[in-house]
Amino acid sequence: MNADRTLFDGLFTTYLVIAIAVTLVVFGAVALALIKRRRKGPKPQGREPIAGNVPMEIAFAALFTVIIAFAMVRTFTTGEKVDAHPAADQKVEVTAFQWGWRFAYPDAGFAIEGDSIDNPELVVPADRQVAFTLNSKDVIHSFWIPSERFKRDAIPGRTNRFNLVFNRPDRTFGQCAEYCGLDHATMGFDVTVLAPAEFDRWMERHRRASAEGEAP
């Protein structure tokens, strides 16, 4: 498999449901305490309240462990799929630099490059595995496409590999997520996801244009 938005959505929902449930329980318990146990005026006399309840606390610890174990298993199984990067037909080599991006299509022999003023456009096919390699020329950057729910750091001296699947034709944006100096804020790029047939035509047009040494 590969990183794809539906995997993220399923995992995030699990964590969100747990978080909301815990929030309701804790807010409820505090509200209950405030309603039932509030006593204005002097401290009531009498027997000291229970100092603690170790069996109950062990039971709570066990409960927390079970919830966390469940979440962790979901994380590990999803993570394995997200991190997988099998060989794919469509390759894109991404190079980040201060302050812009270069997207190279090695099989077609051309690249698109742009900076923080004139953001480049990443064009990818829908419904296909796209294998990315990621490098940086200078400092650490991070390649983030929010709508894909995925990012990976671009680190000088290191090549990161990941696969993405874009589920449907779309126009969205990407952004540098790792602070990289002066123009970090505007180091974005456009993302255009084309239907497979349309993408193939786009590639062919660019391949021919670059072979002839002119803009498509």
Added chain:
Amino acid sequence: MTTVVGTGADPAATPSVPAGVSHRRIAGIVGAAAGCFLVISGIFALLMRFELAQPGMQLLSHQSYNELFTMHGSGMIYLFFTPVVLALGLYLVPLQIGSQGVALSRSALFGAWIYVFGGLIMFSGFLTDTGAGASGWTAFYPLSGASGAPGTGMDFWIIGVLLVAIGSTLLGISIIGTVLTRRAAGMTMLRLAPFTWTMLLTAFLVVASFPPLIAAMALLFADRQLGGVFSGDGGPIAYQHLFWFYGHPVVYVMFFPLIGAVAEVIATFSRRRLFGYPVVVFALLFFSATSMAVWAHHMFATGAVVNNYYSFTSHLLAVPAGLEYVALIGTMITGSILLRTPMLFAIGFVLQFLIGGLTGIMVASPAIDYHVHDSYFVVAHFHYTLFAGSLFGLLAGVYYWFPKVTGKLLSERIGKVHFWLLVVGTNLTFFPMFFLGFDGMPRRVADYRDQFADLNLLSSIGAAIIALSMIALAINLYRSFRAGKASGPDPWQGNSLEWWGSSPPRNGDFEELPPIRSFAPMLDLRREVDTAGGGEP
């Protein structure tokens, strides 16, 4: 030639206590400096929120914004939160264990001044023509290297952090020494007040995790001057390991003492002792040990670490954290609650930190973190832990211990205004950030896409309300300092030993001690008096 600056205790009267520097003086220096750095770093945050209120650039340039967020984070973490909790510890730990002072007080005093000078050096980067450090509080290499961040401001930043880390370590060592060697007769480890326990573990975290930061800064400085330290292919990742080995435990340094403070406040205002004390202590021990093994969860997106290991250890932290919550809520549910200002802030801590904690479990999951890492979602997450959590805990402590330190009461009415304004401001500022980050706004940016305009405006309005609430705090503090009502030694009927002596504390308070038979000796004493006075046996 003697340099004894004194506890003033008559050596003949208390021969077991060697003279040294007053712990209250050291805490005062550190606390006052930390307060100044809080105000400056807070003003930086307001300037940032002002710039971010609308898309486009209005007030600042990108360069000055980058300096401001760097110095905001650095100021808050290195110069405010870490030192202020250590100051709180230096002030209160001796009082809670029945000691006249702290161990190694001269080295602690040295640490205090090293910290102050380090902070001044860090901020003096603003006086250089290249500006202050602007590589973020994390100063990742190569952005922080000689070509990434040329200029003296960055050198000042590095030397500043290095000195502050040395100073903080010395303060931590003094706290460990104090707890281990200065406890009064009868004060066994399992009778330490909850705050003292959290402070001891905090000090251990400081001593274990700050030296790698000192090393990282020394190496970074060497790399900038001479080259060749981090410049190899593995260098950027090596720097991050060194940094986060400090950078994650420090998160708990800024949290443990305040959950300790909150535990004291909740117990006192539930008018009982803390529920499940031994379990709390065990959970804290487990928590602090595990927290040394989670650092690379900050590096999930690098693709250079074994994500599942760090995800596992990070998830594990939810168990002891949950047990702390069981103790706090158990205390309230079985107690008899009095809603004074310190208690309001403590409850604010419990409810708001929860949101920071639960979103913390989310970012412990690598596949979720791939999306939200380095986005405003994370900014929201850690401000819910540090601001909505730790700062509320600190304020609970300020309202609770202000009478101890000054002998005067703060105004309840202004305190409540402060609390409610701060609750509204905090949530208005930070809750929208979850949505901003989730929808694609990266952190550390002076400008953003137009689609993020509305929520950013909301967040900036929240920041203005926070500022307003802090003015309420300043008025409250000022009025009480000048003409506050006398508090008497123990205005809240506290549980632990600091309420035994006079307020403000005097030397000689512990020449006589009540019997110490539990972690709440003052509560024991009051019950004994009640019983003797004819109450139920």
